[in-house]
Amino acid sequence: MKKQSYGMKWLSVEVVVILVGLLFLAPFYFVLTNSFKGFAELLVDTSGLPKSLSWDNYARAWEVLNFPRAFLNSLLITLFSALCMVVAASMAAYRLLRHPSRINRVLFSLFVAAMVVPFQAIMIPLVQVGNWLQFLNSIPGIIFCYTGLGVSFSIFLYHGFMKSIPLEVEEAAVMDGCNPYGIFWRIVFPLLKPMTITVIVLQSLWMWNDFLLPLLVLQKPELQTIQLATNTLFGQYLKQWDLALAALVMGIVPILTFFLVLQKHVIQGITAGAVKG
Amino acid sequence: MKRWLTSQPMQQSVFLGPALLVYAIIMMLPFLLGIYYSFSDWNGVSSQINGVGLQNYKTILTDDPDFGRSLWFTARFTVTVVLLSNVIGFLIAYVLSKPLKSRNVLRTIFFMPNVLGGLLLGFIWQFIFTRSFSAIGQATDIGFFNLFWLGTENTAFWGLVIVSVWQGAGYLMVIYIAGLTNVPSDLMEAAAIDGASGLQVLRHIVLPLIMPAVTICLFLSISWAFKSFDLNFSLTQGGPYKSTESVAMNIYFEAFKSNRYGLGTAKAVIFFVIVTIITMIQVSITKKKEVEM
Structure with missing residues (x-):
């Protein structure tokens, strides 16, 4: 069969999809343009472009949100939780896969089972546990929570990925007198890099956008x-x-930048996560 | 290195210890505590906790119209969102796996709503529904835009559906595209030569081959829609008249606003059971439909 040529048929399909794409973008247009308008202008002319580019709204929103503080908190929480998950999950998955004793097989199914437990099903007692162990109202505390909530899925992803790593590499290192911890950190962990990126990207998107846990804990x-x-x-x-629209734009910009810069990894991560899931 | 450091028990604790510790404290303990509290009259403050047997469950099932309503809302919402977002996500993926010139840019655009959290999306659409829609309505006089979107029960429901589909379709699109690239093109060409119409190719060749992607997409969209909280919280606050209050919100309010923790945890247990049953049924049904290449 001949290669499909790019004719009128595809041109018309393309035009339709582009129109749908613009429809998808429309909410962003409204939020962005109106965030530069004064309150009166915004009410009178909602769909037009702003008459002048005034940053007053942004200055106010910056103050009210305490933006640098909020941004730093979000960043610290997301970054360190992702880091803790990577360390804990990669090590656990390695042990679970390389030493499939009966207890480790049970542990693995326990981790996997936790993936279907919705957060809302455990949130009430979680706050109580936080009360007892004093991890409420602290940044390290919420990092601890996120690590616990995300570790199951991360283990699952690493576990699936590690199966494709040949044992021979590790065996050679044992011959050379490398200890088990050295083998993992110096030889296995670097080989896990693609999955580590996936774990970081997927979990970071979730944690950055999460609202309910911080609402309960902070x-x-x-x-x-x-x-x-x-x-x-x-x-x-x-x-x-x-004021509100300027604040929304300030909330949108960091995460959208993250996505546009790391787009390739986000898309690959979703695909990898879905195939393994 | 000292021998005891590399012994098997030591290795087991070093490699598994951290993950097990956080898992036990953050997942396991609250889960078990939740079951325990669901049989009690705990109010979250007092140290006095009395066992009440099955009383909480009885109250929820017989004397709690709000929970029933939130469950009914969540069920309708889930069915609608799952159907629409999968159909739209698949259609976009199908078109964007064709040789279009703008397909890379379009993929980015369709995915974009998904990188924002439900809370921000809800606030964004609060503006769209209340201000932008009325502006468009005044300019064009199209009835659709002149509705009181967040003010009536029916339109608020569809408002939430629109935003959820807008948010979720792009994510499902990514998975469907990955599934579609695995469909061998010579198979589709052979069918076309044999005289199969585009729709027949889609129904009898493409769809069976991408069933693994369908399984995942259904699983994901069901769990998103069923656990919906942020979006309802920011877009409609569960209103009007609690008509768009999801189960997750109902649990939250029961515990943290009405301080009935025992009742709240019982609801959470019921919620967990329902979610588990639904996902198990869905996965087993769609798994059966997957074919080997």
Whole structure:
């Protein structure tokens, strides 16, 4: 069969898809353009472009959100939780795969089973446990929570990926007198790099956007993440869209930049996660 | 290195210890505690916890119209969102796996809503529904845009569906595209030569071959929709008249606003059981439909 040529048929399909794509983008257009308008202009002319590019809304939103603080909190939580997950999960998956004793097989199924438990099913007692162990209202505390919530899926991903790593490499290292920990960190872990990127990207997107856990665990204003700060702003400044839209854009920009820069890894990560899942 | 450091028990604790510790404290302990609390009258504050047997479960099933309503909402919402987001996600993937010039840019665009969290999306669409839609409505006089979107029960429901589909379709598209690239093109060409129409090729060749992707996409979209919280929280606050309150919200309010922790944990247990049963049924059904190449 001849190679399909790019004719009128595909051109018309392309035009239709582009129109649908623009429809998908429309909400972003409205939020972005209106975030530069004054309150009166925003109400009178919602769909037009702003008459002037004023940054007043952004200056106010920056203050109200306490943006640098919220951004730093979100960043610290996401970064360190992802790091803890990578360390704990890669080591655990390695042991579970290389020493499939009966107890380790049971442990692996316990980890996998936890993946179907919805967070809302355990959140109430989790707060109580946090009370007892004093990990509420602290950044290390919430990092501890995220590590626990994300470790199962990470183990599952590493476990699947590690099966493709040949044993011979490790056996050669044993011959050379390398100890088990050295073998893992110097030889196996570097080979896991593609999966490590997947784990970091997938888990970071989830944690950065998560709202419910910080809502339950972080009550102090100075510990607010971007999601919490945005929620507080919307509660205090009801229907003040000039301020609110600027705040929304400030919440959108970091994560959208993360995605656009790492797009290739995000897409690969989703595909890898889905195939293994 | 000292021998005891490399002994098997030591290796077991070093490699598995950290993961097991966080897992036990963050997942296992709360899960078991939740089951225990669900048989009690715990209010979250008092240290006095009395066992009440099955009373909480009885109350929920017989005397809690709000929970029933939130369950009914969540069920309708899940079915609608799962159907629409999978159909739309698949259609976009199908078209974008064709040799279009703009397909890379379009893939990025369709995925973009997904990188934002439900909370921000809800606030964004609160603006779209209340301000942008009315502006478009005034300019074009199309009835669709002049509806009181977040004000009536029916439109609020569909508002949530629109936003969820807009958010989820791009993610499902990525998985469907990956599935579609595994369909050998000579198979499709052979069918076309034999005179199969485009729709027949889709139904009898493409669909059976991408069933693994369908399994995953259904699994993911069901669990997103069923656990929906952030979006309802920020877009409709569960209103009007609690008509868009999801089960997750109902559990949250029961425990953290009404301080009935015992009742809340019982609801959480029921929620967990329902989620588990539904996912097991779905996975076993779609797995059966997968074919080997």
